[in-house]
Amino acid sequence: MSQLDYDKSKAIYKQIIEDFQKQLIRGTLNPGDKIPSQRDYALKVSVNPNTVQRAYQELERIGLTETIRGQGTFVKANTEMISAIRQEMADDILDRFFGEMNSLGYSQQQITEILNRRLMEMKGAITND
Amino acid sequence: MIEFDHVGKRFGNVQALDHLNLQFSPGKIIGLFGPNGAGKSTAMKMIAGLNQPDSGHVLVDGQKPRQSRDKIAFLPEIDYLYGWWTLKQAADFMRSFYADWDDNKYTELLGFLNLREDMKIGKISKGQRAKCKLLLTVSRRAPYLLLDEPLSGIDILTREEIINTLIRDFREGEQTIIISTHEINDVESLVDEVFFIDQGRIVVSGSAEELRMTKGLSLVEIMKEAFRNVQQ
Incomplete structure (x- = not known):
């Protein structure tokens, strides 16, 4: 995922979700792709791990990703x-x-x-x- | 959980803490924000058991701070390391002192922070000394990590390194980090929960994300707003 250039006056977890959605739309992320672990993503964008966890949970809840035990989190969204x-x-x-x-x-x-x-x-x- | 219940503390004619009430919930990265002299350091030292309330009480997991010292790793604002020590000597001292010292973590973070064991504390830059202090504090597996002004007077790249070390090392669920600073801009995305303190009292507190959502402001802007209201 790209560097997150977030707006500090808005909830960060929502901006992580939006960034993810934009990447799906632009095609830099595609169905089946593996996304970074929460820890790696938190480090990459310098964001609180709990905030990243909230965004990842939301992505999964709305059906855009799925986590396979022992393998990681993958893009589940279809076209x-x-x-x-x-x-x-x-x-x-x-x-x-x-x-x-x-x-x-x-x-x-x-x-x-x-x-x-x-x-x-x-x-x-x-x-x- | 750490609780302050109507805590008062006076130094001479300065009321450092004024009936301070707060609760730091576990598993979060908590920001204690406020201008110089707001009472941040006094509160931090009290959690570490280094000073006592005049009135009210402080509890760490239901115990007095002095009885829970092994749960708390404290990074004080002052330079407490001897200048003639090498980093290795400082680490040996910490290792002998704390049972929760984690050598694997120490070695890993040493590399991550670009530090060397033969560095002499008195001869390195301020930024490197700040990183040494962080390394020595974070290398303990203490459930509570207290960092008093870990970023003040440090260049931006080192500040980023310090913040990334905390993110990298944060053990979700089992660790609580309390970070006091007046450089809020640097830790906007790092903290879960925030407490704005002024003249020994909490002015605003809450979840960082909720505050951003309800106010549509950054934490820096929220602080400015809160302190403007106090002064009026």
């Missing part, structure tokens, strides 16, 4: 679960985006315009490369 998680995380981002834009007083029309402009700019940046 269907992974795409559901991807959708869910994208929805969360969109909910936050629309919530914040609403609080700034942007109408749906204005949001559409901003998004279209941004997308055009991004396209331009890519073709200019």
